Amino acid sequence: MINSAVKDKFIKKFSVLIILLITFFLIPRTTNAQAGDATLYFSPSTTAVSLNGTISIAVMINTGSHDINTVTADFTYPSSILQVVSIDTTGSEFEVQAESDYTSGTVYISRGSTGSFTGIGEVVTVNFRGISSGTATLSFTDDALALDTDTVDQLGTTSDGTVTVSSSSLPNTGLYDKPLFFLGITIALLFITLGFAGVMQYKEDLELKGNK
Secondary structure (H helix, E strand, O other), X not given: OOOHHHHHHHHHHHHHHHHHHHHHHHOOOOOOOOOOOEEEEEEOOEEEEEOOOEEEEEEEEEOOOOXXXXXXXXXXXXXXXXXXXXXEXXXXXXXXXXXXXXXXXXXXXXXXXXXXXXXXXXXXEEEEEEOOOEEEEEEEOOOXXXXXXXXXXXXXXXXXXXXXXXXXXXXXXXXXXXXXXXXXXXXXXXHHHHHHHHHHHHHHHHHHHHHO
């Protein structure tokens, strides 16, 4: 009996192979001698989220001077700091899904197109939850690639992303971590209340004197 994990891996590899076959046989091919200058990166590249808060990170591609129709954008993240909530493909420039999965610490993304894409666009958006305070680095793996219509990998560079998870759900200014801040706010509100009451009493006394 075939192990389910082995079966899933076979299905994923088979899906990628189907996209490559579509690319080779159905897409008109042109000669392009330019070096690979496509780029994979995260948007935003640097951001922050509160503990237990959620944040959306887009995996982006800049195809450079090439027509790209197959993208693999696997990347790693520290599972002790971030947790994947979901993978959103609605905004992807690549309509054919070969792989969209994640395990503890790695996101697997492979997508293709029956046509091709040129320019800057979204591959997928990954939604994370901050589960522990710290700084998380998102890094593309060596499996990342961007195939052109000749099935040549034109990926030149990849850029890491950084997500900082703060220990408080309040803005990370430093003030909110101090009990004295809240004490000061309480005292200020007390003085305002007493001052207002004093003004009202003073006006009432004046009115009483004026009526005598």
